[in-house]
Amino acid sequence: MTKTPLLKVNNAGIRFGGLKAVSEVNLELKQGELVGLIGPNGAGKTTFFNLLTGVYVPTEGSIELDGDKLNGLAPYKITKKGISRTFQNIRLFNELSVLDNVKVAYHSLAKHSIMSSILRLPKHFSEEKYMEEKAIEFLKIFSLDTVLHEKAKNLPYGQQRRLEIARALAANPKLLLLDEPAAGMNPQETEELMNLIALIRKKFDLTILLIEHDMLLVMGVCERIYVLDHGQLIADGTPEQIRNNPKVIEAYLGEEVS
Amino acid sequence: MMNILKTAKGFWSSIVLAVVFGIVMQFLITGEIINFFYVNTLYFIGINIILAASLHLIIGVTGQFSIGHAGFLAVGAYASAIITMKLELPFGVGLVAGGVAAAIAGLIIGIPTLRLKGDYLAIATLGFGEIVRIVFLNIEYVGGASGMTVTQLTTWPWLFGSIVLTILVIRNFTNSTHGRACISVRENEIAADAMGINTTYYKVIAFVIGSFFAGVAGALYAHNFFIIQPTNFGFLKSFDILIFVVLGGLGSMSGAVLAAILLTIVSTFLQSFPELRMIIYSLVLVLMMIYRPQGLMGTKELTSFFKIGKSSKGGVTHDKNTVA
Numbered sequence: 001m002t003k004t005p006l007l008k009v010n011n012a013g014i015r016f017g018g019l020k021a022v023s024e025v026n027l028e029l030k031q032g033e034l035v036g037l038i039g040p041n042g043a044g045k046t047t048f049f050n051l052l053t054g055v056y057v058p059t060e061g062s063i064e065l066d067g068d069k070l071n072g073l074a075p076y077k078i079t080k081k082g083i084s085r086t087f088q089n090i091r092l093f094n095e096l097s098v099l100d101n102v103k104v105a106y107h108s109l110a111k112h113s114i115m116s117s118i119l120r121l122p123k124h125f126s127e128e129k130y131m132e133e134k135a136i137e138f139l140k141i142f143s144l145d146t147v148l149h150e151k152a153k154n155l156p157y158g159q160q161r162r163l164e165i166a167r168a169l170a171a172n173p174k175l176l177l178l179d180e181p182a183a184g185m186n187p188q189e190t191e192e193l194m195n196l197i198a199l200i201r202k203k204f205d206l207t208i209l210l211i212e213h214d215m216l217l218v219m220g221v222c223e224r225i226y227v228l229d230h231g232q233l234i235a236d237g238t239p240e241q242i243r244n245n246p247k248v249i250e251a252y253l254g255e256e257v258s
Numbered sequence: 259m260m261n262i263l264k265t266a267k268g269f270w271s272s273i274v275l276a277v278v279f280g281i282v283m284q285f286l287i288t289g290e291i292i293n294f295f296y297v298n299t300l301y302f303i304g305i306n307i308i309l310a311a312s313l314h315l316i317i318g319v320t321g322q323f324s325i326g327h328a329g330f331l332a333v334g335a336y337a338s339a340i341i342t343m344k345l346e347l348p349f350g351v352g353l354v355a356g357g358v359a360a361a362i363a364g365l366i367i368g369i370p371t372l373r374l375k376g377d378y379l380a381i382a383t384l385g386f387g388e389i390v391r392i393v394f395l396n397i398e399y400v401g402g403a404s405g406m407t408v409t410q411l412t413t414w415p416w417l418f419g420s421i422v423l424t425i426l427v428i429r430n431f432t433n434s435t436h437g438r439a440c441i442s443v444r445e446n447e448i449a450a451d452a453m454g455i456n457t458t459y460y461k462v463i464a465f466v467i468g469s470f471f472a473g474v475a476g477a478l479y480a481h482n483f484f485i486i487q488p489t490n491f492g493f494l495k496s497f498d499i500l501i502f503v504v505l506g507g508l509g510s511m512s513g514a515v516l517a518a519i520l521l522t523i524v525s526t527f528l529q530s531f532p533e534l535r536m537i538i539y540s541l542v543l544v545l546m547m548i549y550r551p552q553g554l555m556g557t558k559e560l561t562s563f564f565k566i567g568k569s570s571k572g573g574v575t576h577d578k579n580t581v582a
Contacts, residue, residue: 053452079454087452093445095509095557096438103435104442108454110435114463117434118427124434131435171454 004067006031006207007052007175012061013231014051021047022231023060029175034201034208036222038215038242040251044231045211046088049177053085054078065175080108084173086164088180088211094153098144098163101152102135105170109134135170141203142166142196158189162196169200176200178210182217190214194221219243227251268561273422280418287414301482303522304417305475308424310502310518311511312471315428317500318509319437320464321444322372323380326387327499329367330360330469332491333390334476336400339408339486344399349411353420353477360473361466363390368465372458375447387496395488405487412482420478424471428511431467440464444509505546507553512560517553 005028013023022044029035039045050056052063054075063070070078093101112127139145142162147155152163161181168176181197182190194217201208212218218225219239227235227242229251235242242248283300286292292300313327338356341347371382400406431437439460442450451457480486502521506513524542528535546553 055448055451074456075451076454076456079452085452087449091446091449091452093442093449095445096441100438100441104438104450104455105453107435107439112435114431114434114436117436118430120430128435167453171452 005029006033006066007209008064009052010062010064012048012051012058012063014047014056015059020231022051022228025061025228025233027226027233027236029207029209031174031207032201032205034197034210034221034223036218036225036239037209037211037228038213038218038225039228043228043251045228046179047231048228049085049179049211052078052177053083079171079173082172082174083177084168084171084175085177086161086168086179086181088183090160090164092152092160092164092167095151097149097151098139098155099132099135099148101163101167102138102170103131105167106131106135108171138170139166141200157184158192161185161193165196165200169204169206173206175207175209178208178212180211180213182212182214190217193217197221276422280415280422283418284414299523299526300414301412301417301478302526303519304421305479305482306499306502306518306522307421307515308471308475308478309499310506310514311424311428312468312475313499313503314506314511314514315432315440315464315471316468317503318507318511318514319432319444320440320461322461322465323376324383324465324468325380325493325496325500326367326383326385326390327468327472328491328493328495329383329387329390330363330472331476331479331495331499332394332488333363333469334360334473335480335486335491336394336406336476337473338477339406339480340400342411342481343406343408349416349481352411352481353416353474356477356480357470357473360476361470363473364466364469365462368462368469372461372465384493384496387491387493391488391491394491401487403488405485407485408480408483410481410484412478417478420474424474425511425515427467428471432511436460436463501543505543505553507555507557509557510553510555510559513553513555513558516555 007027007029009025009027012025014021015023025048037045037048047056051058052070054070054073054077057072065081065083068081070081070083073081093104096104110127110131112121112123116123136145136148139148142165144159144163144166147159152160155163165178165181178197182193185193197208197210198221200206210218210222222239224236225239225242226233227245227248234247234251235245237245287297309327309331313324316322316324316327334356337359338352341352341355342349367383367386371379371386374382394400395403432440439450439455440463442453442455443457443460447457483490502518503514505521506515506517521539525535525539528538531538
C-alpha cells in the first residue's frame, strides 16, 4: 500500500462558463489496477476523460501521472507521457488501412527526419520497415493480422472496437482509458471484450480506467469502481460496496418514495 | 527486402520514363515541331500541375481547407521577379528564392491560422490571399497596379525539372510516417492528437511545403508571362487551383495532376469562345460533382491500378502507394 499511485487526481474540475461540468474529483489509481468509472448519462464521465487526456484543461485542481503534473499539457504530450485512450464513438482513421492505423500510433518511435523521408535515405527504409514489422506482430495479438490492408472503415463493428484498443495500446501507455468499450456490442462480443481486456492487462502490465454502462462487464472485471453524478464523485469502492450503496442506487433509479 | 527492391524498381522506371519524356519534349520544342501555341499551353499545364500537387498536400493529404493558394503563387512570382529583374541574378536563384519566400509566408500565415478549423480556416486563408494582392498593388517598387515586366526565362528543362521535383518530394513525404501523421490529422484530428501526433506541427509542415512549391510555380509563372500584375493573383486564381484538387479527388495526387492537365486544356481551347467559356467550364464542374462527387480518382493513385493486377497473382503487396 505504500506504493505511490500511478495516477493522482486532486480536486480536479472544469467549468464551462457558469456550468460546473466536473468538480472536486479526487481519484487515485495504483499500478496494475483495473478501475471502473460509472454514472448516469451526462454525469461528466467523458468530460473527465477529456481532462485526463488534455482535450480540456482543468480549471481547478491538479492531475499527476507518476508524479509528473499534466495540467495544461497538449494532448499529444500527455500521450507521450503514458496515457492513451479509446473513444465513445469510434474514432479510427477511416481511410487508412488497419496496419497504418497502428503505424500512426508508432509515429513517436520513428527516428527518421522529414528530410530523410523526402530524400529516401537508408534510415527511412530501415525505420519504416521496423515500424511495419512491429505493427504486424502487434496486430497478431488482436487477431487483426488477417485484415492488415483493409481500410478501417470497412471493418465490422466489433473489429473496429478491437482495432481502436490495439491502436491505443500501440502508443505504449502506462494508463489506458477505455470510454464505453462495450457500447453497441451483443453479449457474446462483450464477453470476448472482457477476455481481451484481461489479456492485454496481463501482457502489457497496464493500469486501466474504463467507463461503461454495461453493469455485467463493470461488476465482472473491475476491482474498484468510482461513481460520478452531476460532475461529482458520489461513491467509490469494490463492486459489492457500490452495488449496495444507497447514494448510487438513488443516482441511477431516483429517490425512494417515502 | 523484396518489397523495397520492387518499389525501388517501379520508382526508378518511372523516373527513367519521366526523363525520356522530358528529353523528347525538349527536342519537339527546340525543333519547332509543335507550334508556339501548344508550347505555351504545355507551360501552363506544367505550372498548374505544380500548383495542384502543392495544394493537394495541404487539402488532400492534411485536410486543411486553404483557399488562398494564389497568395503564395503571388509571393513566389514577385520574389523571383525581384531577384532576376532588379538584382539581375540568374533564373535558378530566382526559382529557389520564390519558393523560399512563399514558404516563409506560409510559415507566418500557417502558425496562427492553422489553429482554426474548417470554414474559419477557409475564410482566414481567403483573407490572406486578398491581403497579398492588395500589398503588391500598393508597392511602387514592383510596379503597383500596372505590374512588373519580366523577361521570359521559363524554359522546358526548368519547368519539367520543377514538376518532377514537386511530385517526387510530395510523394515521398506522403508515403512516410510523416505523411501518415498528416493523413491522420485529416482523418480525425482528435484521435491523431490522442495517438501522440503533434497535429499543429504537421499542419504547419504540410502548409510550408505546399507553399514552397506554390512559390516555385509562381517563379515559373512570372517568367513565362512577360508581365505580372496583382490582378493575376485574385481569389479566382485560388479557386482554379482548388478546383483541380477537388475535381481530381481529394487525397489523390494523380487525380489532382490529371485534373490540372484536363482543365487547363479545356479552358485553353474554350478561349476561342469567350462568351461560352465560363458557362461550359462551370457545367463541367456541376456535372462532375453530380455524377462523380468523389472526383476523378477518388482517393486512389494511378499506381494502385497497376498494383491490382500484381496482387491478384502475387498475393498481398505491402507497398503503400495507394494511400496518399
